[in-house]
Amino acid sequence: MLLQDENLWYKDAVIYQLHVRAFCDSNADGIGDFRGLTSKLDYLQELGINAIWLLPFYPSPLRDDGYDIADYTSVHPSYGSLQDFREFLTSAHNRRIRVITEMVVNHTSDQHPWFQEARSSRENPKRDWYVWSDTDSRYQGVRIIFVDTEMSNWAWDPISKSYYWHRFFNHQPDLNYDNPAVREAMWEVMKFWLDMGVDGFRLDAVPYLIERDGTSCENLPETHEIIRDFRKRIDLAYPGKMLLAEANQWPADVRSYFGNGDEFHMAFHFPLMPRMFMAVKLEDRKPIIEILEQTPQIPDTCQWCIFLRNHDELTLEMVADIERDYMYDEYAVDKAMRINLGIRRRLAPMMENDRRRVELLTGLLLSMPGTPIIYYGDEIGMGDNIYLGDRNGVRTPMQWNGGWNAGFSSADPERLYSPLISNPVYGYQGINVDSQRRSAHSLLSWTKSVIQTRNAFRVFSRGSIEFLNPSNHRVLAYVRRLGEEKVLIVNNLSSSAQAVELNLQMYKKHIPIEMFGRNLFPRIGDLPYLLTLGPYQFYWFRLRRI
């Protein structure tokens, strides 16, 4: 493999997102840790993923699940030590698994020493590391993100008797990126982890780095300058390392974060995710097609990151009102399932534990353009607990077996950082890795198989996409193409059997070979290609001209 190609590893990745705290506890304190995680790397290798995205593991008061960092260059004592992290990193690399960590650049915890110094007096040298004001009327009209909890983007600091700016919780003051010292400090943090061998960063809350009067304080040109600066430094000193943007914006707005290939390598495609769920509920491909039509081209070296579920709520910020109402009514009837502008549920419960729909959505995730992210536990169909508050219901301990604490920890159950899922449908006694390992037909085995198939064909990670538009709108069909490699994907989005006629004239004389069973289908001829699909069924075909 050419070096240049090796540097594009993120394009071919299948990322597994996990929280150290939730994965495996090695020291019986009820909290997952790096040693526990390291012990489970064989499982992840077996699953077929080739990158891990770790949620924040830094020292933190944990008032926002670690996104309130109090020390950027250490490990939260509950999760182990820096040495434990190093060992984990080495073990992952030995298995050809890359490691992506969180870089919460926009804000710190109010417990971070930087903020403690800044608030200590108006003359403190760190004072200007945050955004202060004597009034709470600056930047009027800027939207509040956590609408359920915050009334304003300003919070009063009784110590220094002024307001500080925060786009998220009030205990997360925004850093002042107009101050070059802040940029340098953050670069030092990045270097610290890159030197250790981390393969990339997911930069949290990127659009909000800079504030300007009279603007939305989002996606400002100065923010892009900062990103370009970080990227330039990384390319020079750490080639092959990757930056992933968390910018919950419309695709056209996120496009600017790729720049000319000189900003982020990857960015999440937020609007696609709810529309995949919507399409399956509506039994209509329109939501997916329409949002992808609105998705601009990105530079060759860049890639979208796509996902079904993650540690946050299923965000409904980037949808129209009609779409949000529909999603709430269909997927979050119980108000407890809703938080902010989103839905705090896992994949399997959202699909009413319908294996066919879980597979269909996973199949979509793994066959559409972009680097897929699998959220821990979704590969076995884990459930959630919507009554745990905030988004903790989707952050419960990984279910390894049907034994003590689901095999997650040998601590007393009362000590666990979170209760296990134990209801009769999704409880760990039935839904766990060990039991699913035993069956070749389990969701876990199926997921392994589909990831393996994806990994075997680079057309999935790098190929173009061309939508077919059969008159049957319940069927979503597309061809992925990379050089001579062609794959036809046909998905039945509906709960009933469907017939579809595909115009495959461009592929006349090709033979479709079903990719899971490797069976030959009739050669493509002059007539429209007729397929029938069962409820929620999908096919992946290699198109070969033999």
Add this chain to the structure above:
Amino acid sequence: MAEDSFLADDFLRELMSVGEVDLLVGIPSYNNASTIRQALQSVEESLRQNFVRERAVILNVDGGSGDETRQIFVQSSERRDAGHKGLTSLRTIHRIFCEYDRSPSQGLALRTIVAAADLLRARACAVIAPTTTNLTPSWVANLLRPVYREGLDFVAPLYVRSRFQGLLARDLLYPMSRAVFSQRIRELYSDEWGFSGRLASQCLEQDVWHEEAVRTRPEAWMAIRATSAGLKCGQYFLGPKTAAPAASGPDIVEAIRQTVGNFFWCMETNQPNWIGPANSQPVLTFGPDHELSSDGIPPSQEKTFDLFRSGVNELEPILAAILAKDTHAQVKTIALSDRSKFHFAGELWVKTLYEFAASYHHAVLNRDHLVQALVPLYRGRLYSFLLEHANSSGEAMETQSEILCQEFERQKPYLIERWTAKS
């Protein structure tokens, strides 16, 4: 021998692709290239605004247009606001084009629409005329919504009429249908209406589609079928209606052949459902149940009286076969009166019509000829009406209309007597 399927395989294939729907909007067309785009956009806009979550299909049934109606319908892109983010609608709004024949027929068009509604299991349907130039999205919604949300089976439109517009409906079709079928639906004969999937399925099963009355004016048959079957009917006030000018001007003979002929045929085929006392009931009405605008000037009627007089004279043997002696005598008397003092009384008009209907039933002569024989008498009544109301306000005219309706109801026993008499 069983009739071959009247639905083409290609059309069936398209229906199959669409699958089950909640809403179906049919647009019958024939050489409507100049107006169909606007109609289509209004329909799509209406579905987007009012039926966000519903599965919908727009069906253009065409009678062999020689212009670009088809291309425009199929190729018009969905309107999209500049800078719009997110979905324009949740679902695909399907479009299907179907040429049902090489010559236009309202009946064949409707048969195709109701067949599609039945196969797609549509819950609510509407028929929209592409010739209506002021069709708004709200019209479509107003025809669909009472069916879809209120459970009605038939929704007729109500339009703002100028004082001298729609006289055939106001002086004949509405009052007579109200008395005969006991439902106060003002616009039985229109180009736009809504209906339920249930009614569509019932209509589809009827072996009447080859009948001339249904081939030409199927909408009234459908409405009467709904009232006869005890289904819920209503009407929705849509506002003023303007239509693209027809290629040929209004032809009163053809209009009467189609509407009155159709109405008599409906009486004939629904006899068990209306023989009984007049007891008309208002139907569920959304908005005002009528509105006559004060504008409009009486149309020139220079020849109308002459045509009435000559018709009564020339058709004497035919009218003698149709009308009772006394009625015929009264008609002949007024035909001889001074044109400036001419008056065709409501009482006589009602009796005349009921005798025509009964004669139609008894088939005293060729039914089409019989209906055409009504034309000169209608002209006489029209002339009298215009003479009487040249300066009347809309309100005064409406009062007179109501009096006429009551006269139709009062004389219904006479209709039944004539109708059931042994010939």
